[in-house]
Structure formats: C-alpha cells, structure tokens
Amino acid sequence: MKKGIYKLSVDCGRSGDLEGVFIATDVQVKALIDSKIEVYFGEILGKHSEVYGAIEKKEVKLLTQDINAIEVVEKYNLSNGVNPFDYGFINFEIKGVNIEDITVGEVIDLLIKSSKK
Structure with a gap:
C-alpha cells in the first residue's frame, strides 16, 4: 500500500x-472504485441538489506518491475540497456486518481488511 495525493473531479452536469x-x-x-459504493454527498451543491453516486476511475487522478509532498500536505493540513472517504453512502451492504452510521472510508477499510483473510 502506497500513499498518494489524489485529485477528485466529478462533473455533476449543470x-x-x-473537486x-x-x-x-x-x-x-x-477499492473505492471497484466496490462501486455510492457516496452520498447530500446537498453539497445547494438546496435540493441531492448528489450521490459511485466514483469512477476517470474521476480520480493520482497527482504524486512523492513522500516529501505527502508529508507537507499532512503536516500543514493542505487537503482541501471533497474527500469521498469522509462522506456517507447509500445502497451498499456487507453481508453479516452492520455498517450503519459509518463513512465510506471506514467501509472501504473493512472491505480491504476482509479481502486479506
């Protein structure tokens, strides 16, 4: 597992x-892309916008895996905008696991952990 700085760009039409x-x-x-988990962003684009959907490969771009750049971003909290791992989700289940009231990031970590068994 290699850390990287990623850019999310999702076109929500008009x-x-x-970003x-x-x-x-x-x-x-x-795992986020492969699971097709629908990230629920809520009314992020204004009242009644109700934005949700699976993140596609074309919407996530690796900017760098340079360890020095990652350390700077972490140290100075330079992440910004929308991080899909911080949001809730809809229409997704893991058989035998209660995943209510957790974030997409927590679900993805559960999926990764269960795939290693």
Whole structure:
C-alpha cells in the first residue's frame, strides 16, 4: 500500500462540479472504485441538489506518491475540497456486518481488511 495525493473531479452536469485534493493509499482508491459504493454527498451543491453516486476511475487522478509532498500536505493540513472517504453512502451492504452510521472510508477499510483473510 502506497500513499498518494489524489485529485477528485466529478462533473455533476449543470448543477456544478465536485473537486478535492486528498491523501489515500492506492489500495483504498482501487477499492473505492471497484466496490462501486455510492457516496452520498447530500446537498453539497445547494438546496435540493441531492448528489450521490459511485466514483469512477476517470474521476480520480493520482497527482504524486512523492513522500516529501505527502508529508507537507499532512503536516500543514493542505487537503482541501471533497474527500469521498469522509462522506456517507447509500445502497451498499456487507453481508453479516452492520455498517450503519459509518463513512465510506471506514467501509472501504473493512472491505480491504476482509479481502486479506
């Protein structure tokens, strides 16, 4: 698992765009995309916008895996905008596991952990 700085760019049509820069591992990003979990952003683009959906590969770009850059972003809290791992989700279940009231990031970590068994 290698950490990286990623950029999220989601086109929501005429409602607007979601953008963010965040740190995650390559395994977390792959699991996010492969699981097709629908991230629930709520009314992030204004009242009644109700934005949700699975994150596609074309919407996430690896900016760098340079350890020095990652350390600077972490040290000075330079992540900004939308981080899909920080939001809730809809229409997703893990058989035999209660995943109510947790974030997408926590679900992804559970999926990664269960795949290692």
